[in-house]
Amino acid sequence: MERDLLGKALLDYYNGNYTENIMTSTNISDEDELPLPYLFRSFKNMPKLEQKALQLCHGKTLDVGCGSGSHSLYLQEKGIDVKAIDISKGAIEVAKKRGVKQVERLNILDETEQFDTILLLMNGTGIFQEIEQVGKYLTCLKSLLKKGGQILIDSSDIQYMYQDDDGGLWIDTNAAYYGELDYYLSYKGEDEIPMKWLYLDFDTLHLACTSVGLKCKKIMDGKHFDYLAKLY
Numbered sequence: 131m132e133r134d135l136l137g138k139a140l141l142d143y144y145n146g147n148y149t150e151n152i153m154t155s156t157n158i159s160d161e162d163e164l165p166l167p168y169l170f171r172s173f174k175n176m177p178k179l180e181q182k183a184l185q186l187c188h189g190k191t192l193d194v195g196c197g198s199g200s201h202s203l204y205l206q207e208k209g210i211d212v213k214a215i216d217i218s219k220g221a222i223e224v225a226k227k228r229g230v231k232q233v234e235r236l237n238i239l240d241e242t243e244q245f246d247t248i249l250l251l252m253n254g255t256g257i258f259q260e261i262e263q264v265g266k267y268l269t270c271l272k273s274l275l276k277k278g279g280q281i282l283i284d285s286s287d288i289q290y291m292y293q294d295d296d297g298g299l300w301i302d303t304n305a306a307y308y309g310e311l312d313y314y315l316s317y318k319g320e321d322e323i324p325m326k327w328l329y330l331d332f333d334t335l336h337l338a339c340t341s342v343g344l345k346c347k348k349i350m351d352g353k354h355f356d357y358l359a360k361l362y
């Protein structure tokens with residue numbers, strides 16, 4: 131997020147300068163709009179899967195990649211001790227202004243405290259970036275868990291994105307993993323530095339958890355190949 135266009139967009143929206151949405155695309159999909167109001171969603175406008183995750187939070191909680199802080203604000207109002215972190219300067223500024231009390235600009239890999247619940251929402255596996263890095267991130271997350279703690283994370287099996295009109299699949303078998311995407315984001319005529327964004331199907335996540343000594347249980351399926359999992 132070096133140019134921090136996401137942060138810029140969040141700040142614009144927060145400051146009442148909402149004139150356009152973020153545009154996203156990937157190496158396997160065309161341009162799509164990411165509506166800024168969605169990044170400021172209230173509990174009632176959240177997908178069921180996110181609502182479920184919030185209901186399962188208990189104890190000292192870490193909201194990883196908090197964005198504008200929507201999930202943290204809800205938890206805070208429920209009396210949960212929540213800390214929000216993000217690598218985006220703009221996101222942190224907005225989360226602070228919206229009233230999140232404990233908020234820090236921090237990469238998850240640099241977190242040192244321990245938590246009862248670690249929350250990663252809106253394709254939480256995205257921040258792992260590449261299939262090769264899943265073990266590293268899971269090991270880090272596991273080290274941040276207090277005894278009896280849980281990680282709540284959502285993702286999707288995006289195999290459907292490779293389906294052509296006759297139902298055939300065109301997955302590149304030379305690629306490391308079909309959920310590893312190149313992700314492009316632009317806002318107000320500026321292009322963000324391309325990044326990797328990882329979607330993990332449940333079985334692959336389960337396997338990766340087993341290899342670092344975490345248990346992995348599916349909590350619920352979403353509406354469109356997405357799911358919420360609990361790692362513990």
Ligand SMILES: C[S@@+](CC[C@H](N)C(=O)[O-])C[C@H]1O[C@@H](n2cnc3c(N)ncnc32)[C@H](O)[C@@H]1O
Pocket residue numbers: 131136168169194195196197198200215216217218221236237238239251252256257
């Ligand atoms: C898809 S957004 C989700 C924002 C928010 N959770 C929501 O649901 O509205 C992903 C967020 O993760 C942040 N992020 C990416 N890599 C991160 C890392 N290594 N550590 C902490 N935050 C990270 C990004 O800056 C971005 O704000």
